[in-house]
Amino acid sequence: MTDRVRGVRPEDVPTVVALVHELAEYEREPQSCTLTDAQLAAALFGPAPALFGHVAEVVGPDGRAEIAGVALWFLNFSTWRGLHGVYLEDLYVRPNRRGRGLGRALLATLAGVCAERGYARLEWSVLDWNEPSIRFYRAIGAVPMDEWTTFRLDGDALDALAKES
Numbered sequence: 001m002t003d004r005v006r007g008v009r010p011e012d013v014p015t016v017v018a019l020v021h022e023l024a025e026y027e028r029e030p031q032s033c034t035l036t037d038a039q040l041a042a043a044l045f046g047p048a049p050a051l052f053g054h055v056a057e058v059v060g061p062d063g064r065a066e067i068a069g070v071a072l073w074f075l076n077f078s079t080w081r082g083l084h085g086v087y088l089e090d091l092y093v094r095p096n097r098r099g100r101g102l103g104r105a106l107l108a109t110l111a112g113v114c115a116e117r118g119y120a121r122l123e124w125s126v127l128d129w130n131e132p133s134i135r136f137y138r139a140i141g142a143v144p145m146d147e148w149t150t151f152r153l154d155g156d157a158l159d160a161l162a163k164e165s
Helices: 010-026 037-045 102-117 131-139 155-162
Strands: 004-007 052-059 065-078 083-093 122-124
Touching: 004 102, 010 037, 010 052, 010 065, 010 083, 052 102, 065 102, 083 102, 102 122
Parallel strands: 083 122
Antiparallel strands: 004 052, 052 065, 065 083
């Protein structure tokens, strides 16, 4: 059997949470990642899921599969194009499984979702210092949106602004 990509299943949640924590470690922010199994299960499989996911599996000669990577995503919307798109929140492949094409397979799966559903785009963010990922993204034809700056409102600033509503 060969490596494969499939949708996240409820029984995958603990492994996916572990992968997200590994990603936070890789991104030098382990203290910021507080995701729990219960939170991810509710987001993916609750009554109105707004988060979706795929896992990349490495399948051994015995047919047993090991989850080696994950893509977690949600829908966004282009008001200019009048179409939905996919925002890739997390893409991560365990270091010992990189170089097998799993990251590319996960992105190809999401591109397929976009094509199948008529979505306008697939987009994501990458840390400026993450040169290996940037090289990979450029190699598959992705272009940086250099003229855009991401802003975030959270914590005390979010709370303060919310009090104005």
